[in-house]
Amino acid sequence: MKRHAAKVALAVLSTSALVGLAGGDAIAAETVLLRYRGFGRAVPVADLATLAETGEAPASVSGLLRTANQDPAGLQDVLTRTLTVDPNLLSQALNSWPGELVLDQVGTAIRPPSDQANRQALRSALVLSAAEDGQITLLEVLERYPTREVVLEGDRIEDAYNQLASLLAPLSILKDTLGTIIGL
Numbered sequence: 001m002k003r004h005a006a007k008v009a010l011a012v013l014s015t016s017a018l019v020g021l022a023g024g025d026a027i028a029a030e031t032v033l034l035r036y037r038g039f040g041r042a043v044p045v046a047d048l049a050t051l052a053e054t055g056e057a058p059a060s061v062s063g064l065l066r067t068a069n070q071d072p073a074g075l076q077d078v079l080t081r082t083l084t085v086d087p088n089l090l091s092q093a094l095n096s097w098p099g100e101l102v103l104d105q106v107g108t109a110i111r112p113p114s115d116q117a118n119r120q121a122l123r124s125a126l127v128l129s130a131a132e133d134g135q136i137t138l139l140e141v142l143e144r145y146p147t148r149e150v151v152l153e154g155d156r157i158e159d160a161y162n163q164l165a166s167l168l169a170p171l172s173i174l175k176d177t178l179g180t181i182i183g184l
Contacts, residue, residue, distance in 0.1 A: 032152050079138050106160040113151055
């Protein structure tokens, strides 16, 4: 157990160091550039948190959703849907060749406005999201994204979520199987 905790701590420290090196004093996104079907609007992360918690779309979100013919409940579902994952396993997976491919695919839906250090920023946000409770939600990823602004392509987010889930599902099964065999 101590070994596992040390690995998680190392992954979080490595990610935190990356965030610190990535620049500035911004540790988490404050604004999401939410885009749907060619329409976009800057939305405070706090407004997306309100939608996720209450199901009510604040004015900053509701107009865009109406224009793009999107249901607030659909965005609420995507923001709160969870993936359960061991943070250490996630860090290792995202630092592998298949993990980098998934980061590149997910990065078409969630990315910094500059498109610079996209892979690193997304990896950081995902690992930090999982480190707290072993679960990832889109809202947590946005809250932990290491730039002041993050672009969220609403039309692509479902596919991005499915790609991340397809990377993590076999790893979780393998971890559970190995844990049973060797008594983890």
